[in-house]
Amino acid sequence: MKVALLGCGVVGSQVARLLREQADDIAARVGAPFELAGVAVRRIDRPRDPALDPALLTTDAGALVTDPDVDVVIEVIGGVEPAKKLILEAMAKGKSVVTANKALLAQDGAALHRAARRNGVDLYYEASVAGAIPLLRPLRESLAGDRVTRVIGIVNGTTNYILDRMDSTGASFDDALQEAQALGYAEADPTADVEGFDAAAKAAILAGLAFHSRVTSADVHREGITRITAADIANARAMGYVIKLLAICARDDGHGVGVRVHPAMIPRTHPLAGVREAYNAVFVEARSAGRLMFYGAGAGGAPTASAVLGDLVAVARNRLAGVSGPSESVYAALPVHPMGETMTRSYIALEVLDKSGVLARVAEVFAEHDVSIQTVRQEGRGDDAQLIVVTHRSSDAALAATVRRLRRLDAVRAVGTVMRVEGEDTA
Numbered sequence: 001m002k003v004a005l006l007g008c009g010v011v012g013s014q015v016a017r018l019l020r021e022q023a024d025d026i027a028a029r030v031g032a033p034f035e036l037a038g039v040a041v042r043r044i045d046r047p048r049d050p051a052l053d054p055a056l057l058t059t060d061a062g063a064l065v066t067d068p069d070v071d072v073v074i075e076v077i078g079g080v081e082p083a084k085k086l087i088l089e090a091m092a093k094g095k096s097v098v099t100a101n102k103a104l105l106a107q108d109g110a111a112l113h114r115a116a117r118r119n120g121v122d123l124y125y126e127a128s129v130a131g132a133i134p135l136l137r138p139l140r141e142s143l144a145g146d147r148v149t150r151v152i153g154i155v156n157g158t159t160n161y162i163l164d165r166m167d168s169t170g171a172s173f174d175d176a177l178q179e180a181q182a183l184g185y186a187e188a189d190p191t192a193d194v195e196g197f198d199a200a201a202k203a204a205i206l207a208g209l210a211f212h213s214r215v216t217s218a219d220v221h222r223e224g225i226t227r228i229t230a231a232d233i234a235n236a237r238a239m240g241y242v243i244k245l246l247a248i249c250a251r252d253d254g255h256g257v258g259v260r261v262h263p264a265m266i267p268r269t270h271p272l273a274g275v276r277e278a279y280n281a282v283f284v285e286a287r288s289a290g291r292l293m294f295y296g297a298g299a300g301g302a303p304t305a306s307a308v309l310g311d312l313v314a315v316a317r318n319r320l321a322g323v324s325g326p327s328e329s330v331y332a333a334l335p336v337h338p339m340g341e342t343m344t345r346s347y348i349a350l351e352v353l354d355k356s357g358v359l360a361r362v363a364e365v366f367a368e369h370d371v372s373i374q375t376v377r378q379e380g381r382g383d384d385a386q387l388i389v390v391t392h393r394s395s396d397a398a399l400a401a402t403v404r405r406l407r408r409l410d411a412v413r414a415v416g417t418v419m420r421v422e423g424e425d426t427a
């Protein structure tokens with residue numbers, strides 16, 4: 001089994017190492033020896049693992065993927081192009097592909113799946129979501145006989161690390177981000193992580209698999225964590241909540257799905273609240289299976305390479321047996337509903353005038369928009385008076401209209417934090 005590796009960065013270098021160190025075991029498990037046929041890199045002269053044979057390196061990825069000797073291509077370059085072009089070229093030449101590229105899969109997974117089907121090859125991508133954690137294969141295979149109703153979890157390690165540091169040390173967002181960068185969790189340009197793009201791509205992939213429908217990153221409602229302040233974290237803490245960046249894919253009562261990524265307050269007793277540092281955790285809820293929790297390392301070279309190697313073994317077994325792995329399943333074709341129709345609970349902090357009638361006026365605005373209040377609490381006096389409102393479940397559109405109206409209210413000096421509350425199954 002000849003393997004071409006595209007990209008030799010954080011993940012690729014670990015894939016090359018594991019392929020070398022575990023060659024005998026993998027060969028025994030598959031029933032055929034593996035051989036690294038070539039490694040496409042951008043620059044030959046970079047310092048690399050001395051155990052990696054320099055003769056394998058090439059800057060001509062295009063020639064490597066079409067090499068007639070190559071059976072399987074592993075793409076760990078990242079980004080949409082040239083990764084997409086290289087994958088399509090490999091498939092056109094009858095090669096199966098293993099990739100960790102969530103950005104590409106979430107933007108145009110359909111094109112990759114189409115090419116795989118047309119050419120009778122496999123496309124595996126366990127590493128693309130939640131790194132080492134087996135999550136896509138359970139959705140695609142183990143739960144194929146059930147009806148998944150919801151997937152909710154923490155799928156970005158960098159942002160979880162930042163929020164965890166803010167919560168446990170009182171650090172500001174900027175300081176926590178710098179720490180995450182120093183530890184190598186966040187990218188030099190951390191936009192994809194902190195603005196939620198990375199988590200949104202993962203949510204799109206999860207929703208597509210969970211609900212047998214086509215979901216792209218453009219369908220995902222996305223909010224990042226850059227506006228979260230130390231005060232928000234402290235307010236959450238005071239109410240028994242912790243703030244997490246959540247990816248939520250839910251089948252609604254009608255015939256659609258909602259897919260969203262945003263920060264949310266969850267009770268400190270919720271299992272996701274205990275997910276610390278850069279770890280990931282995902283709950284999958286299915287009609288018959290009930291609630292399943294998947295937890296582990298969602299990022300990092302070796303953990304991600306573990307998922308890549310697992311896929312490589314699957315591809316090799318299929319090839320030897322003369323069969324193909326599961327193809328794309330989008331038969332349900334459920335529409336993705338706009339965020340405005342999503343029902344959520346919310347936390348709203350209002351700076352208000354401290355005088356009689358204010359609470360009544362504020363409550364009236366919520367009532368006018370049919371947003372039901374669960375709790376309201378005043379903090380501070382005089383110029384520091386704050387009303388902290390937590391609502392029952394309402395549509396996101398109704399909540400947004402309520403907030404717009406509150407901003408114009410004389411009794412309200414300013415609308416502070418508005419954040420969704422998740423993880424409590426009360427109405």
Ligand SMILES: NC(=O)c1ccc[n+]([C@@H]2O[C@H](COP(=O)([O-])OP(=O)(O)OC[C@H]3O[C@@H](n4cnc5c(N)ncnc54)[C@H](O)[C@@H]3O)[C@@H](O)[C@H]2O)c1
Nearest residue numbers: 007008009010011040041042076077078100101299300304
């Ligand atoms: N790092 C993680 O923890 C992690 C986890 C899960 C998934 N992923 C995914 O894995 C992929 C790789 O991530 P990474 O962290 O290893 O990134 P990286 O930037 O460390 O590595 C990518 C490598 O590809 C090389 N490259 C770029 N264009 C190339 C080309 N045309 N030909 C050959 N080489 C080229 C770059 O020089 C770089 O060394 C991405 O899709 C990423 O989203 C990463």
Ligand SMILES: N[C@@H](CCO)C(=O)O
Nearest residue numbers: 155156157158298299
């Ligand atoms: N940047 C990503 C890598 C894993 O996909 C994270 O922090 O989770």
Ligand code: NA
Nearest residue numbers: 126129131133
């Ligand atoms: Na995974």
